[in-house]
Amino acid sequence: DAGVTQSPTHLIKTRGQQVTLRCSPKSGHDTVSWYQQALGQGPQFIFQYYEEEERQRGNFPDRFSGHQFPNYSSELNVNALLLGDSALYLCASSSLGQGTYEQYFGPGTRLTVT
């Protein structure tokens, strides 16, 4: 039973560039949530996708956008990167359709903006 997978593992970008992070949910899950975790902090909710729609959004600017595909996988896009976007980006999956409230996290993508 495959868990949540994320790619890439690490990424280095320059200020002003754009980045795309990818996530495949745990088998049987239909909902993907994205979190940003700055060093030494708890994860902060970015947004959640279910049925290919953004269902909830945290306090993040429009530079952060996402997408969910018919196979439930998801992408997180960040435009016009700032130094402050450097963080661990975590993807979590769950199943809204089955009322599963536990979110299972992937290993994360470490983004460094220089």
Add this chain to the structure above:
Amino acid sequence: AQKVTQAQTEISVVEKEDVTLDCVYETRDTTYYLFWYKQPPSGELVFLIRRNSFDEQNEISGRYSWNFQKSTSSFNFTITASQVVDSAVYFCALSEDQGQGAQKLVFGQGTRLTINP
């Protein structure tokens, strides 16, 4: 507004000692869910437990136990006979019922637990 406070930033104990990690939460909802996650150095958050607001029974799983008290808005986590492998950052999290299911997690700042041999 939802808020989770983990007042203990770092805890260091010697192996085999018992240790309790504190978690205090704030919410205006009557239906909510509480979680504990473990984050080892590898970075992946590992799910430990979920507790519903209407279920105040304490839970024990091996060396782990959780004490949920609505009267004090606390959901504390105790590790009995700690082991070096328990060293990690532990996060408490809260999720309110959003109608279509409790999904957005609000995390505390985390407690870094170090178990020394």
